[in-house]
Amino acid sequence: MVQEMIVDMNTNIEAARLLMYDAAARADKGDAFSSAANTARLMNANTAVFCGLKAVQVHGGYGYTKDYPVERYLRDAKTIQLITDTPQDLKLAIAKELLK
Amino acid sequence: MILDQKYEKFREKVNDFASQQVCPRAPELDRSDEFPWDLVKKMAEMGLLALYVPKKYGGAGLDVLTYAIAVEEVGRVCGSTGIFLAAHSSLGVFPIYVAGTEEQKQKYLIPLARGEKIGSFGLTEPNAGSDAAGTQTTAKLVGDNYVINGTKRFITSGGIADIIVFTATKDPTLGYPGISAFIVEKGTPGFSAGKEEDKLGLRGSITSELVFEDCKIPKENLLGKEGGGFTVFMETLDGGRISIGALALGIAQGALDSSVKFIQNNTKAGKPLKKLQAYQSMIAEMATEVEAARLLVYQAAILKDKGLPFTKQAAMAKYYASTIGTKATDMAISIHGMYGITKEYPVERFLRDEKLMEIGEGTSEIQKIVIARKVLGK
Numbered sequence: 055m056v057q058e059m060i061v062d063m064n065t066n067i068e069a070a071r072l073l074m075y076d077a078a079a080r081a082d083k084g085d086a087f088s089s090a091a092n093t094a095r096l097m098n099a100n101t102a103v104f105c106g107l108k109a110v111q112v113h114g115g116y117g118y119t120k121d122y123p124v125e126r127y128l129r130d131a132k133t134i135q136l137i138t139d140t141p142q143d144l145k146l147a148i149a150k151e152l153l154k
Numbered sequence: 155m156i157l158d159q160k161y162e163k164f165r166e167k168v169n170d171f172a173s174q175q176v177c178p179r180a181p182e183l184d185r186s187d188e189f190p191w192d193l194v195k196k197m198a199e200m201g202l203l204a205l206y207v208p209k210k211y212g213g214a215g216l217d218v219l220t221y222a223i224a225v226e227e228v229g230r231v232c233g234s235t236g237i238f239l240a241a242h243s244s245l246g247v248f249p250i251y252v253a254g255t256e257e258q259k260q261k262y263l264i265p266l267a268r269g270e271k272i273g274s275f276g277l278t279e280p281n282a283g284s285d286a287a288g289t290q291t292t293a294k295l296v297g298d299n300y301v302i303n304g305t306k307r308f309i310t311s312g313g314i315a316d317i318i319v320f321t322a323t324k325d326p327t328l329g330y331p332g333i334s335a336f337i338v339e340k341g342t343p344g345f346s347a348g349k350e351e352d353k354l355g356l357r358g359s360i361t362s363e364l365v366f367e368d369c370k371i372p373k374e375n376l377l378g379k380e381g382g383g384f385t386v387f388m389e390t391l392d393g394g395r396i397s398i399g400a401l402a403l404g405i406a407q408g409a410l411d412s413s414v415k416f417i418q419n420n421t422k423a424g425k426p427l428k429k430l431q432a433y434q435s436m437i438a439e440m441a442t443e444v445e446a447a448r449l450l451v452y453q454a455a456i457l458k459d460k461g462l463p464f465t466k467q468a469a470m471a472k473y474y475a476s477t478i479g480t481k482a483t484d485m486a487i488s489i490h491g492m493y494g495i496t497k498e499y500p501v502e503r504f505l506r507d508e509k510l511m512e513i514g515e516g517t518s519e520i521q522k523i524v525i526a527r528k529v530l531g532k
Contacts, residue, residue, distance in 0.1 A: 118354050128509075132484070136488065
């Protein structure tokens with residue numbers, strides 16, 4: 055089941071990376087990118103928190119201590135997720151775009 | 155779940171204590187890593203430290219459901235105080251209550267139950283966490299003593315405990331049949347508390363290494379039968395899961411309480427948060443999952459009180475309550491936005507505290523194995 059956690063983390067990271075590159079490529083081309091950027095922002099931040107939580111879990115008791123960096127990754131991820139926009143703000147913005 | 159009036163009355167009593175005396179201390183316990191000796195004393199006076207133990211052994215003579223409610227209510231405001239209560243009652247007191255001789259009960263159980271002594275349970279080792287069969291700490295019978303060598307790790311209250319139940323093997327190659335349970339007292343030569351863990355959460359709870367170096371303990375400190383350590387710790391962990399489930403539930407309820415208050419009192423772009431679907435959706439999910447967790451925890455407690463098999467239900471309660479608890483505390487921070495990651499609100503502490511519930515006393519991965527075994531058959 056550690057394998058499952060690693061696979062889930064990796065899948066999310068790969069998907070998040072592609073969304074981020076897609077938003078960047080759109081911006082580079084001069085295309086509209088606001089929705090792509092919001093989607094990448096939402097996915098990347100959620101992925102960071104997800105992976106922070108899973109990484110602590112994979113490390114077990116050790117992951118809960120400051121002997122390993124994973125608990126810090128979790129704390130940092132949770133902070134970054136909420137800077138400027140919360141996930142609920144981003145969802146509203148993306149939904150508005152999709153439904154217009 | 156509709157509980158008998160006596161449980162609700164008891165809940166009110168613990169809730170008053172938690173709100174008035176524990177809650178104001180919680181942020182400071184988290185920040186200063188201080189152990190709440192004053193709160194332990196008060197909990198002892200209130201009889202909270204051994205609720206399900208008969209009165210003749212210093213307990214309150216109540217039941218496991220009452221105990222689960224106590225852990226839930228304390229956990230709702232402070233994970234550190236909650237984990238002390240859970241570890242002392244389920245891991246310190248219980249093994250002696252269930253496996254001790256009359257003499258051991260008189261000598262150890264009574265002071266533990268009264269809270270005159272602090273209890274702890276040493277099972278985990280640096281290389282034997284989820285795999286307790288891999289226990290490396292050895293116990294050799296030499297004359298009238300067992301000579302103990304080895305190291306335990308991640309032991310809740312280890313550094314402050316007066317009476318510690320621990321496991322050791324007569325031969326590490328034997329696996330479970332080689333393992334026995336023993337009692338050691340603080341101050342025994344060759345026994346010491348080592349490194350204290352610097353943790354993500356539960357920072358007001360002490361988590362220590364226990365080190366045995368040619369530590370001699372008298373033969374009569376064997377707890378249960380020689381080679382019966384597996385039975386002692388399986389029974390202990392089964393019961394412990396109910397209390398960790400209760401603590402996970404309490405912390406999740408705390409996160410829900412804070413989120414409800416925040417949503418009721420705040421607006422976004424002039425609109426009350428409670429009118430926004432995004433917030434309604436989050437609060438509905440949290441409230442539903444917390445309620446479901448409560449039912450699972452109480453069900454496991456009631457089964458244990460009735461003397462019925464409860465292993466599966468206790469594993470489910472711990473697994474589910476800690477899973478939804480982590481989700482609820484994470485969501486609570488998002489609901490509070492940037493406020494949520496500051497110490498102005500308790501929710502960031504709740505997430506840090508709650509994460510341990512998915513790890514301690516059997517990780518979620520172990521709970522799933524236990525549940526699957528019961529569902530699928532061996």
